[in-house]
Amino acid sequence: MKEKQDDNLTGVEARIKYRFLNRELLEEALTHRTYVNESGGKDNQRLEFFGDAVLDFLLSDLLLRRFPESREGELTKIRAALVDEVSLARIAAELELGASLRLGRGEEKGGGRQKRSLLADAFEALLAALYLDGGIEPARLVVHRLFEPLLDSPEQLFGRDAKTELQERARFLRRELPRYELKEATGPDHDRRFTVQIYLGEEMMGEGVGRTKKEAEQDAARAATLLLKGES
Known part of the structure; x- marks a missing residue:
């Protein structure tokens, strides 16, 4: 031994x-x-x-x-x-x-x-x-x-898909699904920047930025997931 x-x-x-x-x-x-x-x-x-x-x-x-x-x-x-x-x-x-x-x-x-x-x-x-x-x-x-x-x-x-992970955590911890809202789109057409905010109910859980709305949503989902991890 x-x-x-x-x-x-x-x-x-x-x-x-x-x-x-x-x-x-x-x-x-x-x-x-x-x-x-x-x-x-x-x-x-x-x-x-x-x-x-x-x-x-x-x-x-x-x-x-x-x-x-x-x-x-x-x-x-x-x-x-x-x-x-x-x-x-x-x-x-x-x-x-x-x-x-x-x-x-x-x-x-x-x-x-x-x-x-x-x-x-x-x-x-x-x-x-x-x-x-x-x-x-x-x-x-x-x-x-x-x-x-x-x-x-x-x-x-x-993680490969932050939105999926967030949805699973939100459903388990809050019994709610996340809602994504486009806050703004800035910059010229060849170099756009999208800012998305994410909500659970009325609570704003995070904000993300990306070159596409999908990328911004993933970034926002990562921020919200980190907040929810503190509740698990």
Whole structure:
């Protein structure tokens, strides 16, 4: 059992391209509270708390450098999408963190290795462990390597169809369907800019801009979806 765990830790180190000086930090990052309840030790909640702050800082740094002309609201929207549970769980799955988690027997039987919340928390805990073990630069390198491809591919970041995702969330959370209204169209015919606002009932949930009305609606839907995620 110990050898298997050591192999799992070595595999994680290989995938993040970093070797820990203090492997206890890595082990802690991959230990769920249900395991501690049964076997003792430290769970990863402490590291997950710190990792959340480390990730926000490093992503803010990345976005400021990558999009020097963007405004605060735009950067906040992108960062929120990057740290969404779905995005973090996807990255954790790419690193195969699920196979390396230490879980209690009940959580194991309940499919804990595939649960998005556990995977997302484990990734944040791993990032905190990396920072505590090696400092800011190893953590920065990992964040840049894992998140920069998402910035090159908006459909991965926000989902292929933001309007469909919003409709599903709105129906579930508000029992309403979104309504799109064209606010304005500006610019010459060869370079038009459409601004669309989106409503749930009488509440304006967001605004989007695009070269076509469809593109503007997708942008508005992404903004509204981020608001609704805070209610789920």
